[in-house]
Amino acid sequence: MNSFRLRQSVSVLLLSLAGWTGALQADEQDQRLDPAGIYRLPHEVIPPANLQRLRESLLNEESVADPISSIRAVLDPYYAQFVDPKRTEEERRLGRIFTEKTDRNTLRLLILKMMGKITQANVLRDSPILYELHWLLSKEYSKKKQNFKAMEEAITALRYRDFAHTEDYFIEETRLKELYDTNEIERSKAHAQAKKDLDKAIEEQKKAKDNVHLLEAANVRGKELLFDTTSSARKVSPNDISQAKQGAKSAEDRLRAAENSYKDSFEKNYYPYFKRKSREDADAVLLLANYIKTSENENKERLKVVNKASVSGQGIFVLFDYKRNTDFFAYAALLELAFRLDPEYSPVVLALAEELKASGKKGKSLDFFLKYLALALKENKTPAEIAYVYRSIASLHTELKQYVLAGEYYEKYYLSEPDPKKKGLYAFELGAFFDTKVGNLELGKKYYTEWLNAREQEKATADLSFPDSQERIRMETLAYLGISRLYRYEKKPALERDWLLKSVQAYNRLRENLRSEEEKYSQGKKELLTIKKGLLERTNDQDMAQYRLKSLELEESKEKIDIIRTRLDTSPGARAMQRLSILYEFEKNYSESKKVNEEILKVGNQVEINLALKNIERINKILEDGIQRDPYPRDPLAGDTY
DSSP: OHHHHHHHHHHHHHHHHTTOTTTSOGGGTTOOSOSSOOSOOHHHHSOHHHHHHHHHHHHSGGGOSOHHHHHHHHHHHHHTTOSHHHHHHHHHHHHTSSOTTOOHHHHHHHHHHHHHTOOTTSOOOOOHHHHHHHHHHHHHHHHTTOHHHHHHHHHHHHHTOOOOOOHHHHTOHHHHHTOOOHHHHHHHHHHHHHHHHHHHHHHHHHHHHHHHHHHHHHHHHTOEEOOOTTSOOEEOOHHHHHHHHHHHHHHHHHHHHHHHHHHHHIIIIIHHHHHHHHHHHHHHHHHHHHHHHHHHHHTOOOEEEEOOSOOSSOSEEEEEOHHHHHSOOHHHHHHHHHHHHOTTOHHHHHHHHHHHHHTTOHHHHHHHHHHHHHHHHHTTOOHHHHHHHHHHHHHHHHHTTOHHHHHHHHHHHHHHOOOHHHHHHHHHHHHHIIIIIIOOHHHHHHHHHHHHHHHHHHHHHOOOOHHHHHHHHHHHHHHHHHHHHHHHHTTOHHHHHHHHHHHHHHHHHHHHHHHHHHHHHHHHHHHHHHHHHHHHHOOOHHHHHHHHHHHHHHHHHHHHHHHHHHHHHTSOHHHHHHHHHHHHHHTTOHHHHHHHHHHHHHHOOHHHHHHHHHHHHHHHHHHHHOOOOOOSSOOTTOTTTO
């Protein structure tokens, strides 16, 4: 036997010297331990007490000058017994399989290597000691901003990690040998004893029941049984059956006590380990995913568009990202792995929701955001912490055209948003959303009014840029018009007219600003021409400086004109005027109605101008013959008198 073992060891050693050409075939990668037993186990080379001292010293950063060297000093003696790692390291360096560029092929190879479970020693094994040492190295490299090395050490650590959470792994002797936490060792042994007692009690109870059945069957058949090896066989008596039943009852009681003891041990010893290990595994995979995300983002060219005019469901979004759908993205795959390891770990759920949203998978992203929201509420997170989630859920419902559900979460976001400035802007967006998307005019008025109140405070305190100030006027036009729609629905013409007048007044402020800037531009152009004429006669530094300054003023004025025109083109001033003209008609104030339609001819588009011309013609006929004619188009909410 010894000679056979020696020959086997020599064969394995020769294979290792030859480069392990056939030692790690695809069908052998489930072999977790060294079959020949020629290498020392991690706990034999690195005592758990040494690992505990190293961890304690790393916590005190001042006591360790070079943490990476300290970790390597503990780790290297284990790898010193292998021949292959040195050759593997050299081949990797010369072959440039893994490069510092961390391009897509690098990431793909790293993940494939991780899934293949090939360790640095080419020996497949689960080891808490090696896992922790490599994980400590990964964190130290991350602190030094060496992302590639941190990523590679993290993947190496996970190759030594067993993601199983079973009871068998919890009480496994080989795992206990590598632990330095005496409390966990004691809990594991206590649970192993409870499980062993339960198995023994089940077996004894089964034997006791079988014995009762055997004696009852022998009594019925009149058979003789051998009760004791020292005595002869005899027939079964009623007393024997009674004693057997009593023994079965005692075995049942012992089984019940063992089950209760096992349940207590399960709750106190195993289940906390199960939850803790699930969380640790998911957190480790999430950390690796973040390393890889950093590398992926370094190699992606993404075209982004920033929409600053709207804040509900908008913002920075990816317009075109072809690599996301065609490339091998390890980040998303690792997030899914972390979620399977611990579905209740909220950071993983949130990261997966955001990744799915960025990938355009809106339905799945919405499911994960809702799951994260349930976990966040369960964890008693503050409203300010989950405000972003409410907004994300609402925007996804909006993109899926589920407006009623979106409105519910928009309101929750509004109540949870801690930033007053952002909340003030968002009130307008909510008003527009309920007004135009949902058709809830009451809520639209509520949020429009809150925004207008915030707008009054902003006028007194905020110093807005020119584009923002013009945008606020445009928003006022929309808000006043939106509030008037509620009074139109409620058939309150006096209130509707008041708000329509405010909308038209805000629109006219934009028109006045445009007229003022155009006059300034025209005057500046005349002054520039005058300076040009002077330069034809003489050229000096003072005149050239005036020419450059005036040119800059003209460019600035031209930009302002373009900004105001853009705001005017997107303002519903003509629509407000059109509705106001109809109200004047119902009040028999035809002169004001005609005046408003004449204003529409100056500012409206072609359709609005044609409609205004028809209304002017109709009003002229009414003034000529006194016959009432309905406005065009007829208001479906007007009724007979309104």
